[in-house]
Amino acid sequence: MLTHVKITLSEALLGFSRIILTHLDGRGIKLSSASGKIIKPGDTVVLRGEGMPIHKRPDEKGNLYVVFDIEMPTSDWLESVDAKVNVYRYSQQEIYSENVILGAGSTASTQTT
Numbered sequence: 001m002l003t004h005v006k007i008t009l010s011e012a013l014l015g016f017s018r019i020i021l022t023h024l025d026g027r028g029i030k031l032s033s034a035s036g037k038i039i040k041p042g043d044t045v046v047l048r049g050e051g052m053p054i055h056k057r058p059d060e061k062g063n064l065y066v067v068f069d070i071e072m073p074t075s076d077w078l079e080s081v082d083a084k085v086n087v088y089r090y091s092q093q094e095i096y097s098e099n100v101i102l103g104a105g106s107t108a109s110t111q112t113t
Helices: 009-014 075-112
Strands: 002-008 016-022 028-033 044-047 057-061 064-071
Touching: 002 009, 002 016, 009 064, 028 044
Parallel strands: 002 064
Antiparallel strands: 016 028, 044 064
C-alpha cells in the first residue's frame, strides 16, 4: 500500500509526531520523526505490517509505504516575515535610543551629587 503525506517545511526540518492517515479499518496511523533528522521531498518510510491484508492470509498485512511531500512557503509568507522583522528592528532601535538618552541623563545626575 502506498500513500503520500504532506508535511510542512518546519515539520521536515524540526521533526513531528502526528497521525498521518486513517487506515481502512478505522485506526489512526501515527508517525514520528525525530528532530535533527531532515526529511527531503520524496523521502519514503516503510511501515511494516500496516498495509493491506495479504490475499488468502487475512491475519497478515503487507507494508505501508509513506512518501513525503513538503509544503514550501509562498512568496507572500516571505514578505510577511520580512515585514515582521522590519517592525522588530524598528522597535529595538527605539528601545536602544530611549536607553541611551535615559542612561546619559542618569549618569549626569550622579556626577553632580
